[in-house]
Amino acid sequence: MDNSITRRSSIDSATERTPLVNATGKFVQDQDPSSWSKEFKWLLKNCIPVIGTYMLQNSLQMASVFTLGRLGATQLAAAALGSMFASVSAWSIAHGMTTALDTLCSQAWTGAKDKTLVGVHLQRALVILGLMFLPIAGIWWNGERILLALNQEPELAEHAGMFLRYLMFGAPAYIAFEAVKKYLQAQGIMQASTYALIIASPINLMLNYSLVFLEPFKLGFIGAPLATSISYWIMLTLLLLYIQFVDGLAAWGGWTRECLSDWGPFLRLGLPGVIAISVEWWSFELSALAASYLSTVDLAAQSILLTSGAATYTIPYGIAVTISNRVGNALGEGAAIKATRASSMALIFAVVFGTLNSLFFILTRSWFGYLFTSEEDVVQRVSVILPICALFQISDGVAGVASGIIRGLGRQKVAAYLNVFAYYAVAAPIGYVLTFKLGMALTGLWTGLTIALFLSAGSQVIFLWIIDWHAEAKKIHHRIQIAEQKLHHEDIDSIDSTEPLLNA
Structure with a gap:
């Protein structure tokens, strides 16, 4: 696409995905262009495809675990260990870094006169994420050695290391998919990634089974991670085709050298995003490691509980991604009241869906474990912990959605x-004392996690309650102006940073 033609692109008609006021680039009065019913309908409509996206995306790698379970216990354990290794060392970091796009792209889409600033943010993200993956690839290539150093069984370490090497082929596509998905979501295009995964997910299942078991392939163990890697490239290709032929080009101005400079804003948002995402992600992974020091029954029960918790968390996480873009869009266009109303509605959604999840776990606690195993001891252990899981469903949802805001x-x-x-x-520290010093085992572990979620949710909601949303909108407007001036090599000193604050 010709960069000179599209660089000054503009939007001719106002829609949900275009700015309400910004034709002159001046900071204007907040006209409150929303209502409670409008925010309810918008959030419900747009969070559903995002939730579907994350459910389908998680299913891709799980297909390998289920397929390899037919080969034997070692292969199953190696797939689970390799998947956990990938999540800790790469996926959590990729998800954290791309949170910068939740901010930069959503705000630029409605706040910038030149919409191709959104595309430049994507380009910077792809370059930075590509460089970031180089050391991760080195870690994955030496995965077997690292796992042996962590005292894993040699055969298990060998298979897990093999799993990571073949999954490494598809990792760049997975990471790029995350970034491109954020680029589209910032424009209000929530359904594109869902469409891509609706096609890629069944293909992934067929590839896993074919490459592992069927002639003329019958690759055995390596067939599963190879199939997953191919599926990652398929879903990225489908998403790019959607942009090219359906929707999403409005913010793309072609590749530019500008993506090789001014990385500061992305890194200042992305690196704390990695910490915010990884802290919670790694805590739950560490709880699985802690359970392995208790007993085989505790470890099996913990695996069931973590899998179930991850499944229910896709709902608030989908809401969080959706509201992140809604808030960014609203603040980008100077609509602080709209942003606060949308945020309140999202938190209400979190409480409602968290309550439903809690009721589900409470009502099914006596037999829920039988969905995963026939071992009576494991089912009993799960039934004891599920009420605690039910207790933190609301705080888990509120914490996730507040993070998105x-x-x-x-x-x-x-x-x-x-x-x-x-x-x-x-x-x-509380979880450690309860689990290992006071002998509360899994109950102690999950009590610690519950305390963390209540603290995280409460502190983030308090922060959102006390901030000055109008002042935040003004700062965002000023930041977007600076980014546009840099993009066009204009004089930054000409920006007026003293424009009046929004009227409440």
């Missing part, structure tokens, strides 16, 4: 500080 504000550092305090300064 904070990303829309561009305050990832706040979420990082609060999560580190909640999980590691307070909850981790």
